[in-house]
Amino acid sequence: MGTDSYGLSRVVGEKGVLPQRARKLDPSLPCREAEMLIDVESLNIDAASFKQIKDDVGGDPALIARRIQDIVLERGKMQNPVTGSGGMLIGRVKELGAKHPANGVLQQGDRIATLVSLTLTPLVIEEVKAVHVTCARA
Secondary structure (H helix, E strand, O other), X not given: OOOOOOOHXXXXXXXXXXXXXXXXEOOOOOOOOOOEEEEEEEEEEOHHHHHHHHHXXXXXXXXXXXXXXXXXXXXXXXXXXXXXXXXXXXXEEEEEOOOOXXXXXXXXXXXXXXXXXHHHOOOOOOOOOOOOXXXXXX
């Protein structure tokens, strides 16, 4: 079997669907041969999604955090079911699969910002340390 460059093996229950369109992704470990495992430092939820969640829960940071955690738990990624949008993340490389294209360029511990949407990034949230409501602009 070839390398899964598009993440199709992460899609749950929808054969042939790309991760961004999929309703749910499998974020389980271990990291696969063409993947990068990232220790997330910050999720930057896109403005439309953050505003929708914030307005829906009355602006309470704890409820915002809970809603984001619920979305990620249900979908295996951050894709707001109302807006369809996600955001991006900042973190550190924890592991690179043997066939990841960044091998030799990035190494464990390097700080990165993803330039792809969280709508196609398998994700697990273990803890939310803070929600910065005043930083959000919509």
